[in-house]
Amino acid sequence: MKVKKTLIRALAPLLALGLLTAACTGSDDATDEPEFEPISEVSLQLQWFTQAQFAGYYAAQALGFYEDVGLDVEILEGGVDIVPASVLDSGAAEFAVSWVPRGLVPREEGANITNIAQVFQRSATLQVSFVDSGISGVSDLEGRTVGNWGFGNEFELLAGLRKNGLDPDSDVQLVQQNFDMLALIDGQIDAAQAMIYNEYAQVLETENPATGELFQPEDLNVINWNDVGTAMLQDALWADADRLDDDPAYRDAAVRFVEASLRGWIHCRDNPAECVQIVLDNVPTLGESHQTWQMNEISALIWPSPLGAGIMDPDLWAQTVEVATGEGILASAPTDGAYRTDIATEAVANLREAGIDVVGDGWQRVTVELLPGGE
Structure with missing residues (x-):
């Protein structure tokens, strides 16, 4: 499946070459050259080991969705001692997956990161x-x-x-x-x-x-x-807030990355067995029946997304902040810019224009047979 807008982006280098040729021959169209060089290579820091919790990203990588938007994405496995927000803030990754509280605490301590897509709409x-x-x-x-x-x-x-x-x-x-x-x-x-x-x-x-x-x-x-009523928001995509404001190429890459990632999650919603196999191909420690269960329940955390996949529900954000401040996780409510919806909104608009269901109202759990030990 090819998305119209993402295909256009994939052809961007050829279009740019055509503009350059036009400039060399004296064409007035040279003024349409892009103002920045698009970013093509980025990395994503996960917050845990390979499992179906991250199936959408692995699917976007395996099925060429990132490639369709002109990105070569390296997925960095997480672990016990890895703090995705810190990896992102250090510049060692362009994007990160983190629970909202685990992103807000480093932000309060000085890491200028921001939530650009709230993938999980519910707590697990x-x-x-x-x-x-x-x-x-x-x-x-x-x-x-x-x-x-x-x-x-x-x-x-x-x-x-x-x-x-x-x-x-x-x-x-x-x-x-x-x-x-x-x-x-x-x-x-x-x-x-x-x-x-x-x-x-x-x-x-x-x-x-x-x-x-x-x-x-x-x-x-x-x-x-x-x-x-005390649930807190969990897996979200985070980005470097300074770079989003100062670097148009990075913001452009963020939109493309979120769009392709959401397309991966949508594919997993509609093709769970295929996504389980993609996860298994990345050699997780947990077995097939456990990964199948996990894929089913992860989809339940995402779908339906009434505002569109990845777009923040302000009421759930407020509830998360209320619990975080009430329990002393945060000294005070986060300042403006802790999350932004413009990037996910643009990504969702691109997917909608391509005729892709970004809400998932019709999704339902399936029955999963668990085997001993999750094998």
Whole structure:
């Protein structure tokens, strides 16, 4: 599939050559030469290891969507010790994927970065318990042992407790949890933190000793912070704010990059099995059934995007900032320029003009069969 506008961009060097030839022959059309040399090579810093959480970017790379807009994109894998916002601010990458709070904290500390596309429209963070624990809502966490990962992942939980009249310091026993669900499965904690696309699936990939079969969704209760009203925005695309203001070529590259990236996510929405295979081709550590589950749930975080994919919902931004300041993540609300919508709006307009669905109202989850260990 070729997008009309992106095809024109891909032909830009030939058009420029034609203009140069016209200038040499005395044509008046020489005044139409571009004012800057387009950027062709950029890198994207991910915030974690290769998995379907980033399938849209891998798809855009593998299927030539970046190439269609004249970009050669290097995808940089993340890890435990990698802070995408810092990599971006240092100039080691042109763009980065980061949760909103994890971008705002470095920004408050002086990194002049800005959110240019809010890809995930919902939070993926849950608090998970077994049905027989009787924890069906936040108020039921009182007096319970509640796991969380720390490292800035706990604030939706803390805000949710306070919103329901519970003091995190005295009404619950908070314990640091490993990035797995073993403490919940072994009964060491009553409720565990989980991402719906990752740790929640890990429980469903584990054998229930009482039945000899895998645990099922009906064995679990889930507190979803989107329903509680303390969810915080997660995966977004970030760029260098100074360069966007001062370098027209960089801003142009940002629009092209967001457009092709969103096209990748749209392709994954409509062709999930193909995108899972693209992720598997990049040798992730998690297996095929787990990646298939993850692809399904990641799409649920993006679609529908009522304002258009990547365009910020100001109410969700305000909620994220309210939790961030209320929990002391940020000293104060971020200054103007922490996010901007012009780049995503332009990218979405290009996709709409090409006849591509950028809202995804008709998307629905599919049923995914998880296998033992996510294989």
